[in-house]
Amino acid sequence: MPRPPRTADPDPDPEPVTPDPPYAADRPLLTQSWLDLAFLHWPVDPADVAPLLPAGTRPDTLDGVTYVGLVAFRMHRVGWLRLPGIPYLGSFPETNVRLYSVDAHGRRGVVFRSLDASRLIPVAVGRAAFRLPYVWSRMKVRREGAMVTYSSDRRWPGPRGARSSLAIRIGGRVEEPSGVEHFLTARWGMHSSFFGRPLYLPNTHPRWPLHRAELLHCDESLVAAAGLPAPVGPPASVLYSPGVPVRFGRPPRIPAPRGEDGARAFLRPEHP
Template sequence: MPHTPRGPEPITADPPRDEPRPLLTQSWLDLAFLHWAVDPADVAPLLPPGTAPDIPDGGEGATYVGLVAFRMHRIGWLRLPGIPYLGTFSETNVRLYSVDAQGRRGVVFRSLDASRLIPVAVGRAVFRLPYVWSRMTVDRTGDAITYTSRRRLPGPRGAHSRIVLRIGERIEEPSALEHFLTARWGMHSALLGRPMYLPNTHPRWPLHRAELTGWSEDLLAAAGLRAPAGDPVSVLYSPGVPVRFGRPARAGEPSPR
């Protein structure tokens, strides 16, 4: 069983570190964040070795599952310019919230649906991430934005999501929970059977209130989670941020600086 660290790192809206020699660069644009509270016991078996469900203070013992849809823009390696076509696509991911024995908070991806086949193949082969090839669109008209996704390969074929938001006012002072759900400065995964932590940095999230005017999905069930029993407890929108990923660290190692 993974063990909870004695002292998780503080939740900070601003990045705790810089990445002067990035492994990857990219931008995340037009993001929809949908979140449901879940029992930590339900998600613990789905996390990589060495991690445990992250539970926010005052969260009444719950952790969260997120459905996040957005536009990936210009993935680049090292300091090379981002790739305009192959590195630009729509994506929808299902993610959990994790903390490791070093106290590092992060996310764990249960699935990443993306509309560009070559990045899907690279993500699966190189980073061992659960990317899947899907047909996806992100359409905006005024303050209304619609995200659609339908899975192609490797399946289950037809797994889908549809999110329709009306973008509201800018949040000047996000709540502690809103910071917990968005200000995540790393990713936990396993590479060749060994726990791995991949740090990232980006400017503080510009967050907006959002009204969920329509949604349907079965990506959570396809990712091994219970289907939501009701509407999400948190719905947010962000126009996006530029992101830099640092070098990965193995379990027991500090994050590269």
């Protein structure tokens, strides 16, 4: 007799928010370090976020609220597989606008609405090879004592005039991050699409070393340029981290929907 068709499971609950990665990356596709990070976050209505997410994902919420993040940092020595990181082309300032997502398998992640970077070749590779919304910008990151400044002025492909200018003062170490601080920083994957197919790319890194930070200056138009309402008022959360080494790996195998006989197959969907 023919096997009965599989029936889809209902969307599971999102995986737990954990300070340590739920997956291993024993065979990394990409390696890099993120250094001198400033995390700025504003609450946003999930209804404003949902149309901007890839197919197969929905806004990830905490107490009914989701967030838009403006994250400025220094990318350091991007490398392929187990090869050493590239010192010049693989090291540059970056500022991204990101949203928070969960997919039909319960995997939490981020969705990048824009990634401003100061190296044209990585921008071109990111746009052409990975279909990520990289843009070429004039950028600087400077640290003097406890003060860090970040600047970004967009060059190509636009919209021209989109920019950000940030300054923070680093405070004390966060010994016990709150639930919302874990929610905003402990994100172990990226949701995107690749030639119309859903893509989930997991990452691993040590637990974030986080510090409180005081926002001294913020003049930005990147959030609105990314299709979101311009932030009103100060951020709900401002954090700093000296950084972590990062590995990106292949998506883990996940179970396919159960058949009526309860049998499962295993698939590795959502990769290019």
